[in-house]
Amino acid sequence: MAVFSGCTIHDGVQEKLCRMLRVFSEMRVFAKACYPFVAVRRLLILAIALLTFVGVVTASAKTVQERRAERLLRLQKISSASSASFASSASSNTSTINKQTSRFAIPLLVYHHIRPTTGYDKATWSWKMSVSPKVFDVQMQWLDDHQYTPITLDTFVKIARREMQGPVKPIVITFDDSHSSQYDVAFPVLKKHGFTTVFYVITKTLDVAGALSRVQVQEMSAAGMDMESHTAKHQVLTKLPQNEMDWELAESKRVLEGLTGKPVRHIAYPATTQNALVRERTSAAGYVTGTLMDPRRATEKDDLLRIPRIMMTDDTDLKKILP
Numbered sequence: 001m002a003v004f005s006g007c008t009i010h011d012g013v014q015e016k017l018c019r020m021l022r023v024f025s026e027m028r029v030f031a032k033a034c035y036p037f038v039a040v041r042r043l044l045i046l047a048i049a050l051l052t053f054v055g056v057v058t059a060s061a062k063t064v065q066e067r068r069a070e071r072l073l074r075l076q077k078i079s080s081a082s083s084a085s086f087a088s089s090a091s092s093n094t095s096t097i098n099k100q101t102s103r104f105a106i107p108l109l110v111y112h113h114i115r116p117t118t119g120y121d122k123a124t125w126s127w128k129m130s131v132s133p134k135v136f137d138v139q140m141q142w143l144d145d146h147q148y149t150p151i152t153l154d155t156f157v158k159i160a161r162r163e164m165q166g167p168v169k170p171i172v173i174t175f176d177d178s179h180s181s182q183y184d185v186a187f188p189v190l191k192k193h194g195f196t197t198v199f200y201v202i203t204k205t206l207d208v209a210g211a212l213s214r215v216q217v218q219e220m221s222a223a224g225m226d227m228e229s230h231t232a233k234h235q236v237l238t239k240l241p242q243n244e245m246d247w248e249l250a251e252s253k254r255v256l257e258g259l260t261g262k263p264v265r266h267i268a269y270p271a272t273t274q275n276a277l278v279r280e281r282t283s284a285a286g287y288v289t290g291t292l293m294d295p296r297r298a299t300e301k302d303d304l305l306r307i308p309r310i311m312m313t314d315d316t317d318l319k320k321i322l323p
């Protein structure tokens with residue numbers, strides 16, 4: 001009992017764990033008193049240890065749900081508080097609003113493959129466009145430990161338009177090219193942390209081997225992930241005649257909206273290539289943002305149709321790139 005008497009209660013989960021450990025400790029003392037035979041006693045203690053382990057795993061699962069709920073609550077509170085302060089300030093003092101919400105620097109990260117990087121030379125795109133599962137796990141844990149809040153692009157737009165203030169440490173995590181490893185490896189890790197992230201999907205590769213399937217896209221969307229467009233065929237838009245460009249933009253939006261039942265308002269330009277015409281057609285097709293690869297944080301000065309994103313590799317040091 002003495003082992004657990006110093007247990008400090010910080011929150012609900014820890015309290016449950018402490019109570020559980022105390023009960024098992026008492027059972028262990030009881031077992032010692034009742035069974036003088038060493039072998040029987042050891043078996044009983046082993047069974048108690050196993051039950052404790054199962055209890056700890058169950059408690060951890062609850063932690064994930066609680067973390068997600070806490071994040072959502074924090075975002076809702078910030079959203080409603082910002083809307084209220086925005087509305088009241090708008091009628092009285094507009095300059096205060098600008099002072100409070102006009103500056104931001106939000107990092108957007110971009111991942112491609114989540115796969116082992118061993119065997120690839122660091123100079124190749126195969127290496128640069130991969131993050132190994134272990135490193136990905138560590139990076140997500142680091143963001144969670146340092147209280148970053150992954151936000152959707154709709155939330156990003158609200159912050160950029162000064163419609164809400166956003167959480168203290170907002171970040172946008174995105175995935176390009178709809179590789180199947182994003183479902184197989186990344187999705188379970190993201191769910192574990194209660195993170196909402198953005199998946200840019202190439203719709204013509206849906207159900208192709210190595211790419212996300214329609215069912216996976218629907219499952220991820222239902223789990224709260226943001227499924228957005230990476231065009232239909234991943235063609236470089238600047239090289240296409242306008243009718244084909246328009247088709248790429250409209251077709252991917254149509255397919256994804258049909259699959260998820262949610263509006264698709266965001267696009268990542270294939271090969272990070274765009275120009276004034278592409279941006280104009282993107283906006284005309286109903287998109288609000290377009291993202292690039294450019295290793296810096298997005299600020300209020302950035303055009304919503306040219307938002308920079310930081311490409312992630314095994315060597316990326318989050319401490320260096322994040323505020």
Ligand SMILES: [Zn+2]
Nearest residue numbers: 176177270271
């Ligand atoms: Zn791509």
